[in-house]
Amino acid sequence: MAEHTPQDTAERVLADCGADGCVVVVERTSTAYLRWAGNTVIGNGHTDEGRTTVAALRDTPEGTAAGVVSRGGVRGLDTAGIAEDARRASFQSIPSRDAPALPGPREAPASSAADWDAPVPGVLEDALAVVPEELGSVFARARAESRLLYGYAEHRIRTTYLASSSGTRLRHVQPSATLDLTVRAADSPASSWAGDSASGDPLTPFPPGWVASMDDRLRERPWRKERSVLPPGRYEVLLSPSCVADLMLHMYRSMDAEEALAGRTAFGRPGGGTRVGERLTRQPLTLRSDPGSPGLGCVPFVVARDAEGSVFDSGLALRPTDWIADGTLGALVRDRRSARGAGAAATPRTDSLCLAGPADAPSLADMVASTDRALLLTSLWYLRQVDPGSLLLTGLTRDGVYLVENGEITGAVGNFRFEESPLGMLDRVVEVGRTERTLPREWGDCSTRTAMPALRVAGFTMSSTTTSS
Amino acid sequence: MPGDVDPGLFDLRPRETAGAALERAARLGSGHASARVGFLRRSSVFLHDGVPSSGSDTVDTAVSVRVLRGGGTGFASLTDPTPGTAVLCAERAVRMADATARAGVGGAALAEEPVHRATWCSEYEVNPFDVPSGDRAALMADWSRRLLRVPPVSHVWAMLVVTEENTFYADSAGTETAQRRIRMHPMLVAVGTHPRTGASASLRTLGGPSGQGWEYLAGTDWDWDAELEELPGHLEAKLHAPPVEPGRYDLLIDPSNLWLTLHESVGHATELDRVLGHEAGYAGTSFVSPDRVGALRYGSELMNVTADRTEPGGLATVGFDDEGVAAQRWPLVENGVLTGLQVDRRGAHTVGADRSNGCAYAESAAHAPLQRMPNVSLQPVPGGPSTEDLISGMADGIYVVGAAGWSIDMQRRNFQFTAQRCYRVRRGELAGQLGGVAYQGTTLDFWASLTAVGGTGTYRLFGADLCAKGQPVQAAPVGHGCPAALFEGVRVQRTA
Structure with a gap:
């Protein structure tokens, strides 16, 4: 069966669409993964996926209607059929008033346009070939030390082609590798977690030696120290970069301007308007998305699918955006239609997030050394919103809570349920650490491009304890 | 038409495709092998204040192969199901199995299962994909406008997602099954603002996802008209509700809220893969251990929980699971004692079971099957009390309606749940809404405090269609039936 190149597929669909406007997104994703539990491999896989998404636009006196259809597959894709399906869907769709015209080439990132003719870089036939043998020796060491290892390694390449009737032609290759590892004692509740992500050349094998x-x-951590139970209450805490990433991602997900204006989130001002311009923290913290950030690079243009983003913005260049600038709320997520209504710049959601403080910030080890008494939290889990009006979350500490006294880790502590708002917490940050690339524990399966500092937070609320580990 | 597998599945020549994969796997020396060919369709529309903001219509096809070979297991999938791609999947799966074996570990043997050759379809009257997408969006727009017309509603977010799974399964033992499942998820969220303080509150419709067809939105099993009619009034009351005083309360929990507590504290806790520690690095484990089946007191004697992959309309209802095991029904908790677990073919032998109880599921044919939850339901008491009876019997407490926030720890002990609406109950009557109610507890203490269970008239089926587990993460639909139930002395926090 014939297999068109992604570029051919996109051009054929555009030619066949016959709508007032059209956007075609062709994606190829290759993934290899390996999973283990209790020093045993329990799963693995190799998946190759092709997907073509078409948005057909129909102009009407009431506005512009968009019909969006998506079809899996690579070989034998019926380009005329998917174009017709999208066009028909546009006639079933209710028009949107004030929909902006599709972005043209001048509004798209030039670097992605220059790559349009390049092919899909390939599939990951043996990307994880080094991992099983490495695991064999790591498992043997763990067994000898009465340790149980649990983890997941994944290598993925996603190549995205976007073409539109406004002349935009864009290509982006997103390689990513993630690794997480949990160690548990065979004879006690002691446990510890670490996770990391990397993005390098698309077909570079999974970094050799990464698991070991x-x-x-993990072995260097004091995870087997005697474990005590502390009562619920308000504690000074040191949040690891991974913890901060999970909290900031929750906040970022709620930073939609339209929802704030509707009073649905903590970023709305009672009585109307948003909190943009309001100082959120006394610390010089900046929360930024930048698709070109070294090591955190992501798709530098809007790719709208399903509920995320506006199809009318497809191909629009994503610019660096300071959501919080030097402690002050600088922007909320807005598509072009929302931005035009507010007289603001469009600030679409971007798949990278970095929180940074002063340039001379200390390391987490330095922060521990300067601590009188605090809890060190290494990862968080099951964060869920309790009160959207304040962005109050509940969640749990997991796989590593330590008591720090007089500059040293003196013991492990049982897990807590906490109640905190990442937004309200910002005003109680009393020290900011050095920003480093980190993998959020809970969001790590969908947001791997984050860089965060450790934070020292006063009055972090632990509402109950649990014996679970 | 109802009762048939979608012809689109057979257009993919699934028998020929799967057969090519199984033959190649056998030639390469694999032991047990299975192949799935899938055709998954999903259509969604999202609206803000009655105007569509986004939506799509998606069709995914895939072929996948799982093999056991040389002590290892391997899985591979591709999005173009043909005999040629199936062979490529088989070869990749064998390579993955060999790589697994190189880690120096053994693969699990699969529990035996009778050979099945059958076709199965979920029960529905009207396939939602037979309703034009414009009509589906128009209904959500109409419902949004109905809400927007009535103060204090100022904004409405609406969503309708309809899904159809068609899957062909074949394995080296000779089983061949084809099945179709339908499900729908409508949801509307209304937001209102307090006229004096400017504070906002929101309410979500309680009718959740369902394994029914389009008839579900026409009022089968859920009175949408009544819910839309009443929702603005409930929102008005919520805006003016006084905050709850923290403390311990008797809670009468409506099935629209209790299903989620059951899901988290019983459903996930009795999944064998969690019990075995497979999710220790991600979704979490369980306080339950296999040796406590038949001995662990899970709750009061009123607690009877059933696992069921056959319940009509249930989101986890199937004819056969994704390992070719026929759907079953069995008890998890009887008279308060743990009596069962959820098991797939890979895990059955580890708990001494001869056969899986059919709890394997993969999000699509492109995903590897995992041990996932069946419909898990708390059984009502035949001839038991109505919700009104239960309220009238309460001296002082809170009536909790509609699921909202949830969080539970990694061994399924410590939890916290919030609700859409909470009412103070005094002297057997509802005494207005309360704000900021969150109930906290630990699983065994909570279920031990179960002191009354409603009758069959209070029983309703709810559920979740995006329950996440596994790496790579997969979503699974699962249904939960519950009666109204009374719990004594539950700790309540104030959240706002």
């Missing part, structure tokens, strides 16, 4: 070096990191 992460296991080394």
Whole structure:
């Protein structure tokens, strides 16, 4: 069966669409993964996926209607059929008033346009070939030390082609590798977690030695120290970069301007308007998305699918955006239609997030050394919104809570349920650490491009304890 | 038409495709092998204040192969199901199995299952894909406008997602099954603002996702008209509700809220893969251990929980699971004692079971099957009390309606749940809404405090269509039936 190149597919669909406007997104994703539990491999896989998404636009006196259809597959894709399905869908769709015209080439990122003719870089036939043998030796060491290892390694390449009737032609390759590792004692509730992500050349194999070096990191931690139970209450805490990433991602997900204006989130001002311009923290913290950030690079243009983003913005260049600038709320997520209504710049959601403080910020080890008494939290879990009006979350500490006294980790502590708002917490940050690339524990399966500092937070609320580990 | 598998599945020549994969796997020396060919369709529309903001119509096809070979297991999938791609999947799966074996570990043997050759379809009257997408969006727009017309509603977010799974399964033992499942998820969220303080509150419709067809939105099993009519009034009351005083309260929990507590504290806790520690690095484990089946007191004697993959309309209802095991029904908790677990073919032998109880599921044919939850339901008491009876019997407490926020720890002990609406109950009558109610507890203490269970008239089926587990993460639909139930002395926090 014939297999068109992604570029051919996109051009054929555009030619066949016959709508007033059309956007075609062709994606190829290749994924290899390996999973283990209790020093045993429990799962693995190799998946190759092709997907073509078409948005057909229909102009009407009431506005512009968009019909969006998406079809899986690579070989034998019926380009005329998917174009017709999208066009028909546009006639079933209710028009949107004030829909902006599709972005043209001048509004798209030039670097992505220059790559349009390049092919899909390939599939990951043996990307994880080094991992099983490495695991064999890591498992043997763990067994000898009465440790149980649980983890997941994944290597993925996604190549995205976007073409529109406004002349935009864009291509982006997103390689990513993630690794997480949990160690548990065979004879006690002691446990510890570490996770990391990387993005390098698309077909570079999974970094050799990564699993063993992460296991080394875990072994160096004081995770087997005697565990005590502390009562619920308000504590000074040191949040690891991974914890901060999970909290900031929750906040970022709620930073939609339209929802704030509707009073549905904590970023709305009672009585109307948003909190943009309001100082959120006394610390010089900046929360930024930048698709070109070294090591955190992501798709630098809007790719709208399903509920995320506006199809009318497809291909629009994503610019660096300071959501919080030097402690002050600088922007909320807005598509072009919302931005035009507010007289603001469009600030679409971007798949990278970085929180940074002063340039001379200390390391987490330095922060521990300067601590009188605090809890060190290494990862968080099951964060859920309790009160949208304040962005109050509840969640749990997981796989590593430590008591720090007089500059040293003096013991492990049982897990807590906490109640905190990442937004309200910002005003109680009393020290900011050095920003580093980190993998959020809970959001790590969908947001891997984050860089965060450790934070020292006063009065972090632990509402109850649990014996679970 | 109802009762048939979608012809689109057979257009993919699934028998020929799966057969090519199984033959190649056998030639390469694999032991048990299975192949799935899938055709998954999903259509969604999202609206803000009655105007569509986004939506799509998606069709995914895939072929996948799982093999056991040399002590290892391997899985591979591709999005173009043909005999040629199926062979490629088989070869990749064998390579993955060999790589697994190189880690120096053994693969699990699968529990035996009778050979099945059958076709199965979920029960529905009207396939939602037979309703034009414009009509589906128009209904959500109409419902949004109905809400917007009535103060204090100022904004409405609406969503309708309809899904159809068609899957062909074949394995090296000779089983061949084809099945179709339908499900729908409508949801509307209304937002209102307090006229004096400017504070906002929101309410979500309680009718949740369902394994029914389009008839579900026409009022089968859920009175949407009544819910839309009453929702603005409930929102008005919520805006003016005084905050709850933290403390311990008797809670009468409506099935629209209790299903989620059951899901988190019983459903996930009795999944064998969690019990075995497979999710220790991600979704979490369980306080339950296999040796406590038949001995662990899970709750009061009123607690009877059933696992069921056959319940009509249930989101986890199937004819056969994704390992070719026929759907079953069995008890998880009887008279308060744990009596069962959820098991797939890979895990059955680890708990001494001869056969899986059919709890394997994969999000699509492109995903590897995992042990996932069947419909898990708390059984009502035949001839038991109505909700009104239960309220009239309460001296002082809170009536909790509609699921909202949830969080539970990694061994399924410590939890916290919030609700759409909470009412103070005094001297057997509802005494207005309360704000900021969150109930906290630990699983065994909570279920031990179960002191009354409603009758069959209070029983309703709810559920979740995006329950996440596994790496790579997969979503699964699961249904939960519950009666109204009374719990004594539950700790309540104030959240706002």
